[in-house]
Amino acid sequence: xxxxxxxxxKYWNAQDGLRVYSSFSLEKxxxxxxxxxxxxxxxxxxxxFDNLTDNLSSERNNxxxxxxxxxxxxxxxxxxxLSYFSESCICDLIP
Numbered sequence: 001x002x003x004x005x006x007x008x009x010k011y012w013n014a015q016d017g018l019r020v021y022s023s024f025s026l027e028k029x030x031x032x033x034x035x036x037x038x039x040x041x042x043x044x045x046x047x048x049f050d051n052l053t054d055n056l057s058s059e060r061n062n063x064x065x066x067x068x069x070x071x072x073x074x075x076x077x078x079x080x081x082l083s084y085f086s087e088s089c090i091c092d093l094i095p
Contacts, residue, residue, distance in 0.1 A: 005044045020060045
C-alpha cells in the first residue's frame, strides 16, 4: 500500500506547479510512518495529511490547508452517510 500512497501524495505535492515539500524528503517521511491503524489506502492517505506540518510559506501553507479542509469534508460526509459526496471531494484533492 505504501507505493500507491507515495504516488498519490507526490502527485498532490506537484499539482499546480507548486511543490509544498521536497519530493524525496516527502517520500522518505511517508515510508517512516507507522500505518498500523490504517485499513485501506484512503485511511493511509488521510493519516499522511493529518501528520503533515503547516509551518510553511503562505502559498504552500494555503495548499496544505486546502487539502486538510477537503479531508475534513470527506470525513464529515462519510459520517452523514453521503459516500457519493465523499468521492467527489476526494477528486477535488487528487483528480
